[in-house]
Amino acid sequence: MSTTKLHVLYFSATGTSRKIVRAIASGMGEVDRELDLTLLKDRQQSHRFTDQDVVVVGVPVYAGRVPVLLSNYFQQLQGQDTPVVLVVVYGNRDYDDALLELKDLFETNGFRGIAAGAFVGEHSYSSKVATARPDADDLETARAFGEEIRQKLAANEHGHLLEVKGNYPYKELVAMPPMAPETNALCTNCGLCAEHCPTEAIDFNDCRQVDASSCIRCCSCVKRCPLDAKSFQHERIVGITHYLVDHFSAIRKEPETFL
Numbered sequence: 001m002s003t004t005k006l007h008v009l010y011f012s013a014t015g016t017s018r019k020i021v022r023a024i025a026s027g028m029g030e031v032d033r034e035l036d037l038t039l040l041k042d043r044q045q046s047h048r049f050t051d052q053d054v055v056v057v058g059v060p061v062y063a064g065r066v067p068v069l070l071s072n073y074f075q076q077l078q079g080q081d082t083p084v085v086l087v088v089v090y091g092n093r094d095y096d097d098a099l100l101e102l103k104d105l106f107e108t109n110g111f112r113g114i115a116a117g118a119f120v121g122e123h124s125y126s127s128k129v130a131t132a133r134p135d136a137d138d139l140e141t142a143r144a145f146g147e148e149i150r151q152k153l154a155a156n157e158h159g160h161l162l163e164v165k166g167n168y169p170y171k172e173l174v175a176m177p178p179m180a181p182e183t184n185a186l187c188t189n190c191g192l193c194a195e196h197c198p199t200e201a202i203d204f205n206d207c208r209q210v211d212a213s214s215c216i217r218c219c220s221c222v223k224r225c226p227l228d229a230k231s232f233q234h235e236r237i238v239g240i241t242h243y244l245v246d247h248f249s250a251i252r253k254e255p256e257t258f259l
């Protein structure tokens with residue numbers, strides 16, 4: 001890693017993907033640049049990488065896929081035979097085809113997948129599913145995985161093609177009606193949720209006003225509000241959340257890595 005530069009890229013509305021990519025990178029060496037792509041203002045710029053760079057990219061799984069706003073944005077990243085470590089973080093249900101999709105998105109833009117991983121993070125919709133993950137064990141697995149990647153890079157052992165779990169065609173995108181979180185009377189209009197909304201769907205002047213057509217249901221505002229003033233009341237989200245708690249709160253899925 002001495003002559004190469006290590007770049008960490010992530011989108012992380014509720015912070016779990018960020019923790020995982022940082023842990024993996026900590027096992028790989030010193031990070032030269034961290035690009036947080038969570039906010040709209042940070043997804044305006046294109047970036048180019050060379051074969052002297054190594055990129056670790058991490059995204060959450062949304063409905064078994066890469067979030068659509070990211071698959072669009074990733075077209076603006078261009079590699080030049082750039083080694084990339086591909087990471088998805090999912091909420092203990094399944095990551096379906098997201099890791100394969102992420103790999104394809106990067107490999108068609110000049111990057112070369114050298115390692116990949118699917119890790120678990122507390123579910124955006126409920127703190128009862130994968131509660132407080134990634135935990136210390138997950139982070140240690142991530143760090144140790146980073147060390148393995150560093151050794152692989154140092155040994156120049158990246159001739160073979162990386163294979164990851166996933167199927168073609170990818171899982172069909174789920175069409176959801178436009179919806180937005182509700183705001184209760186506890187809201188003090190402090191602006192925190194608006195500041196962190198990845199799509200600027202929340203009105204900065206009146207945080208009760210949310211543009212349903214821009215909301216991606218990431219739950220950043222719901223989890224971040226110190227007064228628990230925001231929540232999704234839409235029947236589709238309430239139904240999905242019940243299903244997730246019933247089926248995935250009592251089991252523990254473990255990280256999977258591909259080298």
Ligand SMILES: Cc1cc2nc3c(=O)[nH]c(=O)nc-3n(C[C@H](O)[C@H](O)[C@H](O)COP(=O)(O)O)c2cc1C
Nearest residue numbers: 013014015016017060063064091093094121123124
């Ligand atoms: C719209 C949406 C769809 C999701 N779909 C899935 C899914 O298909 N499978 C799963 O296990 N978790 C799913 N999750 C949960 C997130 O992938 C998980 O909580 C992840 O840790 C969130 O990452 P972040 O903290 O970086 O935002 C979904 C979350 C959201 C907001």
Ligand code: SF4
Nearest residue numbers: 187190191193207225
């Ligand atoms: S973070 Fe909570 S209290 Fe602050 S503006 Fe948003 S909803 Fe209101």
Ligand code: SF4
Nearest residue numbers: 197215216218219221
């Ligand atoms: S308004 Fe929607 S997109 Fe914005 S933070 Fe809340 S859930 Fe996420």
